[in-house]
Amino acid sequence: MTSGTAKGxxxxxxxxRTRVYDAVRIxxxxxxxxxxxxSPQQFRAVPLSEATETLxxxxxxxxxxxxxxxxxxxSIESEDEEAELQEVWSLSGSDAIENRAAAIIEDATDExxxxxxxxxxxxxxLIEELNSxxxxxxxxxxxxxxxxxxxxxxxxPRATAFLSELGWLHxxxxxxxxxxxxxxxxxxxxxxxxxxxxxxxxxxxxxxATGLRNGLIVIARRLLSQGVxxxxxxxxx
Numbered sequence: 001m002t003s004g005t006a007k008g009x010x011x012x013x014x015x016x017r018t019r020v021y022d023a024v025r026i027x028x029x030x031x032x033x034x035x036x037x038x039s040p041q042q043f044r045a046v047p048l049s050e051a052t053e054t055l056x057x058x059x060x061x062x063x064x065x066x067x068x069x070x071x072x073x074x075s076i077e078s079e080d081e082e083a084e085l086q087e088v089w090s091l092s093g094s095d096a097i098e099n100r101a102a103a104i105i106e107d108a109t110d111e112x113x114x115x116x117x118x119x120x121x122x123x124x125x126l127i128e129e130l131n132s133x134x135x136x137x138x139x140x141x142x143x144x145x146x147x148x149x150x151x152x153x154x155x156x157p158r159a160t161a162f163l164s165e166l167g168w169l170h171x172x173x174x175x176x177x178x179x180x181x182x183x184x185x186x187x188x189x190x191x192x193x194x195x196x197x198x199x200x201x202x203x204x205x206x207x208x209a210t211g212l213r214n215g216l217i218v219i220a221r222r223l224l225s226q227g228v229x230x231x232x233x234x235x236x237x
Contacts, residue, residue: 003036003044030054094120094204097195101185102129104208108137108187115164116143117181118197122151130156182206 006024010017024043027033031054036042045051091097102125105112112133116122133139141152141159152161182195182204195206 003042005040005042007040009043030058088207088209091193091195091206091208092203097182097193097204097206098123098125100206100208101126101183101193104185104187104191104193105129105133107191108133110188111138111140113140113186114142115181115184116141116145116148116152117183119145119148119151120197120202121183122148127155130159133158 004012006017006020009015009020009024013020015023024033024035027045028035032046032051034044034046036044046054091100106129112130114130130139130141135158139156139159140162141156142162142164143149143152144164146163149161149163152159180197180199182197183193183206184195185193190210192209193206195204197204
């Protein structure tokens with residue numbers, strides 16, 4: 001393995017010698033550089049395989065600490081349980097929204113109603129999640145697009161698929177430049193996730209709400225009841 005002095009590294013990299021020493025100390029602390037305490041000192045990088053393993057270990061340790069911290073934060077419960085049941089939160093980014101949707105679906109015990117506004121929402125992971133639902137859970141999937149409805153029937157045979165006549169889902173009631181409906185998910189009539197997609201950037205934004213009597217969820221149930229009509233007793237207020 002090739003080694004060098006601070007002076008040599010400074011000349012090769014055109015970095016001041018004092019900065020070289022600073023950088024070497026940091027890399028040494030991370031286990032990525034070896035130092036020979038001669039005069040002058042010699043420095044060399046550890047073998048690539050060792051450096052890779054060292055970085056992997058450090059990364060995994062950080063991830064584990066992060067997961068532990070997040071679990072501890074998630075275990076903190078509000079003293080006001082009733083207020084917890086009426087929360088509304090916002091989410092950004094398709095990955096985060098898809099993960100939250102999957103978690104909501106996984107927790108379903110009675111009914112899952114999903115309205116799909118765009119083909120991009122119907123991902124392979126979503127299809128797998130819906131197909132893995134307990135057979136006793138009622139699954140209703142709708143869209144304003146016949147092609148999406150047909151794909152649902154083919155790839156999620158256990159679902160009751162419907163073609164919605166709701167104007168807002170078709171985009172008939174909003175200007176073309178406005179955000180389009182991405183997905184609307186209602187689980188057990190008490191957990192709601194609804195997203196919109198920016199037509200210019202394709203960025204997805206969503207709101208997530210819980211609570212059987214949450215006003216937002218009550219409105220969603222009434223809107224959905226217009227789309228699925230006689231298929232399911234959504235309106236149970």
